[in-house]
Amino acid sequence: MSRAAESAGAAESARARAEVLKLARLLQREPASLSYLERLGLDDLRALRLRVTETLFDAQSGSLRGLAGVSRLVPVGLGAAIGQSVFGPLLSAQITTQLDPERAVEMAARLPTAFLADVAIEIDPRRAAAVIARIPAPRVAEVTAELVRRGEHVTMGRYVAYLSDDAIAAALAAMDPSSTLEVAFVLEEPERLPTVMRLLPLRRWDGLVAAAIERGLWVQALWLAGALRQRERAALIAAIERSGPAGLRSLAAAVAAHDLGDEAALLAAGSPAVRAALRR
């Protein structure tokens, strides 16, 4: 295998495991029972997951419309109560896609944060995009904080790209640095990554680098570096330089251990200190 291919492998394998985890949740299987899927490429895995999502939804769409009809006929408060006590998180997530977005948001406002976090784990963000985009930023921050507490990086990665800019900023504010790196790494729509990371205040890049050093998240940090625009990449480079000799040694060790030379080259091109650390 070429050095470039191996370099791509470390990040790709981790992202493939995240995709398998998403599919396992959808099928209510233990991720380990689907580990054979990790042999697939990311594009195939994602295509498979989206097809399974469509299949399961289409099979129940008539019943879901019926249950959404029930929710429409009752006051918002009763609809929310039925959602929590009768439908549960999975069905509520599916019924949400059949509701008028404004009504769905009103119902969400009356539900406990923990239940909304349960729904967020089950929801198909593409179908619920109009609802997700309308959830007020403070509510998004509360749900995100709950998901951070549960270590639900994959869930956050699925919906963050569908939030309004205000809500993305609120979600980022609710994430600790290592969660931010993990969520960025598994973001459902990676092409949205530059927009998402633009909303991270520049002062927080030091925390991301500290998390990469202390939590061994350089694979995630360097993958992120490749997706950033110039301003944010410069912020990451500056934070790495500020981490001092210990930070630079940690970076160099991770680059050697995971064969991340190609990703690190982007940083080295913008920093003599990084270049020097990688040459040692």
Place this chain on the structure above:
Amino acid sequence: MNDDARTHRHDGRSHRHDGRSRLRAELGGDLPAGVAELRDAELSDLAHAIGEARARQGEALARAGDRALDRLPRVLRAVVRRTAR
């Protein structure tokens, strides 16, 4: 020999071990290119998991519908039944 063409003798009869066809049937069309290259037993397992998930969700929806009706005022139930039909 590809998986579609593979046959095995079992209980005195010939059975196709056709995970690919089962998965195509579950997903309603062609498989993503890489997925079609999985082993037949893996494709079968995937098809089985999707079928189980669909059945489980269908049962959960039916139960939820009945329980939701129980929560409604009696006068609304007939209206809801008509709407949900």
